[in-house]
Amino acid sequence: MSIDRRAEVVQAAARSFALFGYKATTMDQVAKIARVGKGTIYTFFDNKEQLFEEIMNAFVEEIVQLAEKAVDPAKPFAENLHRALLDVLNFRREHELFTRLSLEMKEIGTAAAGFGIRMMEEALLEFVARHVEDAVAKGEIKPCDPQLTAYVLVKLFITLVVDWPSVSGRPFQEEDVMRLFELYFLDGISQKSGSPL
Amino acid sequence: MSIDRRAEVVQAAARSFALFGYKATTMDQVAKIARVGKGTIYTFFDNKEQLFEEIMNAFVEEIVQLAEKAVDPAKPFAENLHRALLDVLNFRREHELFTRLSLEMKEIGTAAAGFGIRMMEEALLEFVARHVEDAVAKGEIKPCDPQLTAYVLVKLFITLVVDWPSVSGRPFQEEDVMRLFELYFLDGISQKSGSPL
DNA sequence: TCTCTGACTAAAAATCTATTTTGGTCATTT
DNA sequence: AAATGACCAAAATAGATTTTTAGTCAGAGA
Incomplete structure (x- = not known):
């Protein structure tokens, strides 16, 4: 069974938003922390704001x-x-x-x-x-x-x-x-x- | 009897601050409105902030x-x-x-x-x-x-x-x-x- | 076939540079 | 002695250039 990539993304983003704020959180960074490709994020969310x-x-x-x-x-x-x-x-x-x-x-x-x-x-x-x-x-x-x-x-x-x-x-x-x-x-x-x- | 230049300056500045705000009020402008030389302002006030x-x-x-x-x-x-x-x-x-x-x-x-x-x-x-x-x-x-x-x-x-x-x-x-x-x-x-x- | 990816792009942000504006000074005039 | 405005250095602005970043998509891997 594969990991829940969506949950990983959300968790990574939540951490990053809390740590660096909205602006300083980049999608590349979120992808890296969540250990997924950046494109994967966009299969779950239309854009940064929606995330x-x-x-x-x-x-x-x-x-x-x-x-x-x-x-x-x-x-x-x-x-x-x-x-x-x-x-x-x-x-x-x-x-x-x-x-x-x-x-x-x-x-x-x-x-x-x-x-x-x-x-x-x-x-x-x-x-x-x-x-x-x-x-x-x-x-x-x-x-x-x-x-x-x-x-x-x-x-x-x-x-x-x-x-x-x-x-x-x-x-x-x-x-x-x-x-x-x-x-x-x-x-x-x-x-x-x-x-x- | 000469006009009260200090009062003129203060009045001009007050008007300009109220009309344009602090930043958009220039000392040249105040001098012009008050009809005094710019240097005159500085005989009464050390700087813009003090005025x-x-x-x-x-x-x-x-x-x-x-x-x-x-x-x-x-x-x-x-x-x-x-x-x-x-x-x-x-x-x-x-x-x-x-x-x-x-x-x-x-x-x-x-x-x-x-x-x-x-x-x-x-x-x-x-x-x-x-x-x-x-x-x-x-x-x-x-x-x-x-x-x-x-x-x-x-x-x-x-x-x-x-x-x-x-x-x-x-x-x-x-x-x-x-x-x-x-x-x-x-x-x-x-x-x-x-x-x- | 379907999921996932990261190189790619267009646009936004940051950086740098040239130009203008502006606060403050001071030699000269009144 | 009081007042002035040309003058200067510093700051703000505008424009050009580079970097960063949100979002895409052709293709790799399962």
């Missing part, structure tokens, strides 16, 4: 499934959000493809890298929006536009996990992020209800 | 003063935030220097434009952080890191006023921004206290 898309798709699916698994419909929104964010956080830390692509996207303006990022963000937004909608329906959170709320939520997440650490120098611990999320998003910073004894 | 800095400084000062005027120490934090943000919002809409520089910063990577933007953001952050500190001291909002809170607040502001409109296509009205700010930041989206009668 990239496949890998991003798998990546996105993995993340969404992870988040989905963290959600228990019986449990409250805040708790589900908590667990899902934690998982995404950890996943990000382990797989640096996302981080590298973000960099490439911002430093160089690679179109495909931008596409990849946008795809991930859109998938994440869709996922969050769906759960926000549920939570609103259940009366767990106030009525609001699910799309916008998801957008704000994800932006706040990125602000806390990516932007602020790079501005202030010190990254947060997981628990910090969760506590801050509750403070800034779920409960609000306004000191109005529970008067301090 | 730019002066103009940005004035700009930032104007904004901060505007915001400061909107704040009444006797009034609650939420209301002050409300008014200050409204003023900044309007100012932004009127003066396009900020917008143009943001674009230049993102499309081309002009270092000086980046510097200008960062300056504005830092000034704004400092302003907000100071007032957050006050509000915490007065017990109007929950105890929190003023720096971080200011950062989150400004980011949310930009998310609502700049990012979301460009994503969704439809910009917000002023009142919308304010209402959303209350929902997402001050009160929180969590449906916990006031049960919906």
